[in-house]
Amino acid sequence: MKQQLEAIRDNAVKELAQAKGQQVLETLRVKYLGKKGELTSILKQMGGLSAEERPVIGQLANQVRSLIEEELTKRAAELKEQAQQARLEQERLDVTLPGKRRELGAKHPLSIVLDEIKEIFVGMGFEIVDGPEVEYDYYNFEALNIPKNHPARDTQDTFYINDNIVLRTQTSPVQVRVMEKTQPPIRIISPGRVYRSDAVDATHSPLFHQIEGLVVDRGITFAHLKDTLETFVKRLYGEDSVVRFRPHHFPFTEPSAEVDVQCFNCHGEGCRLCKGEGWIEILGCGMVHPKVLSNCGIDPEVYSGFALGMGLERVVMRRYNIDDLRLFYENDIRFLKQF
Numbered sequence: 085m086k087q088q089l090e091a092i093r094d095n096a097v098k099e100l101a102q103a104k105g106q107q108v109l110e111t112l113r114v115k116y117l118g119k120k121g122e123l124t125s126i127l128k129q130m131g132g133l134s135a136e137e138r139p140v141i142g143q144l145a146n147q148v149r150s151l152i153e154e155e156l157t158k159r160a161a162e163l164k165e166q167a168q169q170a171r172l173e174q175e176r177l178d179v180t181l182p183g184k185r186r187e188l189g190a191k192h193p194l195s196i197v198l199d200e201i202k203e204i205f206v207g208m209g210f211e212i213v214d215g216p217e218v219e220y221d222y223y224n225f226e227a228l229n230i231p232k233n234h235p236a237r238d239t240q241d242t243f244y245i246n247d248n249i250v251l252r253t254q255t256s257p258v259q260v261r262v263m264e265k266t267q268p269p270i271r272i273i274s275p276g277r278v279y280r281s282d283a284v285d286a287t288h289s290p291l292f293h294q295i296e297g298l299v300v301d302r303g304i305t306f307a308h309l310k311d312t313l314e315t316f317v318k319r320l321y322g323e324d325s326v327v328r329f330r331p332h333h334f335p336f337t338e339p340s341a342e343v344d345v346q347c348f349n350c351h352g353e354g355c356r357l358c359k360g361e362g363w364i365e366i367l368g369c370g371m372v373h374p375k376v377l378s379n380c381g382i383d384p385e386v387y388s389g390f391a392l393g394m395g396l397e398r399v400v401m402r403r404y405n406i407d408d409l410r411l412f413y414e415n416d417i418r419f420l421k422q423f
């Protein structure tokens with residue numbers, strides 16, 4: 085029995101030393117000291133011992149019990165300490181590590197100028213209207229006085245989804261949609277993406293942005309158009325800007341004009357920026373064609389209006405002296421950081 089007790093003691097000490105985790109310790113405690121544990125079952129056999137043996141074995145059994153209890157407590161403390169160390173190690177903060185830099189974004193140059201343009205027109209009482217980029221042929225061409233056989237349809241090099249649906253080549257269909265639904269007075273601008281099947285180069289892109297404006301009311305004349313555009317150009321490019329109107333042709337306006345701004349670099353002398361012209365073309369405009377008005381259910385005998393349209397990219401390129409359109413779409417952070 086003495087040997088059994090010694091064996092229990094040695095095994096317990098060995099197992100406890102290797103125990104990992106509080107749960108293993110509890111299992112070992114039950115195994116050795118529990119009601120059905122190994123030590124208890126030995127003690128139950130003490131009745132069969134002689135009077136001399138009993139105190140000796142009893143003493144040894146008590147020693148083994150307190151030793152196992154001590155080892156249990158000791159191991160538990162050790163494990164607790166280890167767990168804490170591991171946690172501290174994990175949570176350790178190395179203050180010498182370089183920080184994670186958070187890259188802050190900024191507005192794209194196209195957005196900066198577009199927001200400015202919107203603000204100028206809103207200041208003049210215009211409303212901003214949106215429209216679909218996938219558009220019916222009717223709204224993109226037909227209603228704008230560009231019939232099926234009109235040469236403008238060839239030159240525009242349209243992306244056709246099918247015979248009847250196109251990626252809009254201009255933001256003008258928004259004007260048609262507004263006129264169909266609203267009776268004058270109308271005063272809107274519609275900025276947005278437009279698509280032409282152009283190859284990409286420094287001045288062409290299959291995707292670009294237009295901003296169109298439309299005013300329809302009783303008694304609207306070319307004078308209103310001129311004043312609106314002069315105000316717009318002066319707010320955008322500065323009070324000393326000089327504007328020039330050149331006669332032009334668009335199917336949806338009559339009369340039509342192109343608008344140039346005197347080169348702010350050479351003040352009309354001619355330089356590299358304006359290619360020696362002294363003037364820089366920035367937009368097209370005109371009085372809304374009576375046929376377009378009546379196409380949209382507005383009586384041209386009662387109402388008249390003007391429309392204007394410009395390419396946002398071109399305006400932004402002039403503004404910042406950017407010579408390659410592709411820079412706007414390449415997401416090169418070195419370029420975008422400059423605005």
Ligand SMILES: [Zn+2]
Pocket residue numbers: 347348349350351352353354355356357358359360362363
């Ligand atoms: Zn110039």
